[in-house]
Amino acid sequence: MSRPxxxxxxxxxxxxxxxxxxxxxxxxxxxxxxxxxxxxxEQAILAEMAAELLREADVPVSRVQAVPDSYQAQAFLRExxxxxMVDYSGTALNFLGELDVSGDSSIVQARKRYAPIGLxxxxxxxxxxxxxxxxxxxRAAAMGLRSxxxxxxxxxxxxxxRVTCPPEYLRRPGDGLGALGEAYGFSLAAPPLVFxxxxxxxxxxxxxxxxxxxxxxxxxxIRSLGLRMLDDSKGFFPSYEAAFVARHKTIERWxxxxxxxxxxxxxxxxxxxxxxxxxxxxxxxxxASVAREFLLEQQLIADTVRIGQLPTRxxxxxxxxxxxxxxxxQARAMVAIRETFxxxxxxxxxxxxxxxxxARGQARLALLGAERFFTTRSNSDDPPDRETRIEAAxxxxxxxxxxxxxxxxxxxxxxxxxxxxxGVPPIGSGAALVAQSLLDDGREPDASGDPSTLLDAVRNxxxxxxxxxxxxxxxEFPEGSSEGLELRSLAGWLxxxxxxxxxxxxxxxxxxxxxxxxxxxxxTLGVQVLLAGPSRRAVSLTANSGPAAALTLAGxxxxxxxxxxxxxxxxxxxxxxxxxxxxxxxQPTAPDPSLSVASAILSTVLNILAIAFLIWVIxxxxxxxxxxxxxxxxx
Numbered sequence: 001m002s003r004p005x006x007x008x009x010x011x012x013x014x015x016x017x018x019x020x021x022x023x024x025x026x027x028x029x030x031x032x033x034x035x036x037x038x039x040x041x042e043q044a045i046l047a048e049m050a051a052e053l054l055r056e057a058d059v060p061v062s063r064v065q066a067v068p069d070s071y072q073a074q075a076f077l078r079e080x081x082x083x084x085m086v087d088y089s090g091t092a093l094n095f096l097g098e099l100d101v102s103g104d105s106s107i108v109q110a111r112k113r114y115a116p117i118g119l120x121x122x123x124x125x126x127x128x129x130x131x132x133x134x135x136x137x138x139r140a141a142a143m144g145l146r147s148x149x150x151x152x153x154x155x156x157x158x159x160x161x162r163v164t165c166p167p168e169y170l171r172r173p174g175d176g177l178g179a180l181g182e183a184y185g186f187s188l189a190a191p192p193l194v195f196x197x198x199x200x201x202x203x204x205x206x207x208x209x210x211x212x213x214x215x216x217x218x219x220x221x222i223r224s225l226g227l228r229m230l231d232d233s234k235g236f237f238p239s240y241e242a243a244f245v246a247r248h249k250t251i252e253r254w255x256x257x258x259x260x261x262x263x264x265x266x267x268x269x270x271x272x273x274x275x276x277x278x279x280x281x282x283x284x285x286x287x288a289s290v291a292r293e294f295l296l297e298q299q300l301i302a303d304t305v306r307i308g309q310l311p312t313r314x315x316x317x318x319x320x321x322x323x324x325x326x327x328x329x330q331a332r333a334m335v336a337i338r339e340t341f342x343x344x345x346x347x348x349x350x351x352x353x354x355x356x357x358x359a360r361g362q363a364r365l366a367l368l369g370a371e372r373f374f375t376t377r378s379n380s381d382d383p384p385d386r387e388t389r390i391e392a393a394x395x396x397x398x399x400x401x402x403x404x405x406x407x408x409x410x411x412x413x414x415x416x417x418x419x420x421x422x423g424v425p426p427i428g429s430g431a432a433l434v435a436q437s438l439l440d441d442g443r444e445p446d447a448s449g450d451p452s453t454l455l456d457a458v459r460n461x462x463x464x465x466x467x468x469x470x471x472x473x474x475x476e477f478p479e480g481s482s483e484g485l486e487l488r489s490l491a492g493w494l495x496x497x498x499x500x501x502x503x504x505x506x507x508x509x510x511x512x513x514x515x516x517x518x519x520x521x522x523x524t525l526g527v528q529v530l531l532a533g534p535s536r537r538a539v540s541l542t543a544n545s546g547p548a549a550a551l552t553l554a555g556x557x558x559x560x561x562x563x564x565x566x567x568x569x570x571x572x573x574x575x576x577x578x579x580x581x582x583x584x585x586x587q588p589t590a591p592d593p594s595l596s597v598a599s600a601i602l603s604t605v606l607n608i609l610a611i612a613f614l615i616w617v618i619x620x621x622x623x624x625x626x627x628x629x630x631x632x633x634x635x
Contacts, residue, residue: 058258090238138473160189165214220278226328285506319363336569359389370504392576420464431469491523564592
């Protein structure tokens, strides 16, 4: 897995060496401002924003300095090693030993306490970044976890709770792990797993090494990875309002500093900060690039190019179909790609046909469901055509079909779970293709929409059944019998003829307790979600062959070690479905009979001529014209 947190200092050092970002040089300079950031994505993004805003106001910035924790950050700021940082009110009061979790921990209180030691708190940025106790949504639904109170339930955690947290959280006396356990009455089953990197903590959570992870409310991984924040029902955590904190002497020296940074006040709510953090944590983009892009969007800085500006990290384009939504599987795919290609940032490209984009070299990889490897023929009874220009490289996860109806005791039992008026996911999406494959005899759906819209339609008797295609646990299934909805089984639906028409479907099961009010397992069908790369299959000669063919950059197939690394990074111990063209089961391809010997010879000759022409052009361009011969002088 890539290390966005642990490589942060390296990126900052690279910025300094190139004379960009906050400025060049690392020596202390009293005629410039040194900005400090703690060693995680949010702090780096905000520090880069501060540097950009100050430069825009002609306030010189010497550098950004990264430190590992709040304690060192506070010490550097108070002693004058740095002039400016972003801090959080609850953290700052905790550092002074004055944090009363039941009292005032706002910026007003922090401003009052810090003024006597020469530090000024500027206007709040607009978001609160407190600690959060995180669990996967699937596990929260299965165990009925909603509040931190539930961690003390011995029926759920008979041996105690397994926790992962950042190192600093063990050293916080007022709001750290020890105080949290005392407040909520839970005990630890083992010493906590300590990781600096948020992705390492999330991996420990997903692989069930721990039960809960301690994170921050603005972590970009929360929504992306489908995590649930347990409710702080006792109000244990104080407010952690974010704001710039500067030395009073620095503001006196540079009066424009307050106004420049004040332009960012109120511009960042929690959702926005979470989105920006995800750009760094999930997609692997540089904090400086994310910061500058946001400021340009908000028209807070001019769009100028600075000499020595840090180049963006090389991109790796990931193609997705325009209407496809893979929920947390999408973020997991990006994390796996970043682990396999650690020097690349991941960019999502929404395209009409992901396979086409990869085959043409317009994207390096595609994220798609197994259903997109097949195209239904005009005669729906015939087996579908299979896509062969791309190969499945790694399984990211599986989407399960959720058939939701009103409860049988309300509508009368029906043997066919798909009878009546049917709603499917948005038309054009892969999920809709899967849902429509369940409808026999060319039957058309009665409605389409997102999951919440379809559930409302079933609940309000506008539809009889909603077919949803989601990773297990992603369905916001209503609680309580008063809602009158239930999951229905598809046991026995996959007959041989249906399997022939929809070869991407496989028997699956929604485990008992996956959703509140679901005591029994539900037999259903599943569809793999995969990362795919270009196929090694030879491309047939077309009318466009010839000299241009020699210059075309088609998609390059993944190397075997890249395929293995991707499969390991997804963490899914499963091979691609055998019906799919796969890098794992590649066999030598027989020559295409449609490619005649004559056309092959013609293509070779034209390509050789094209290469010879290029060599001739290069030689002409590089020849040096000799100087004219001297004219003999008459004696």
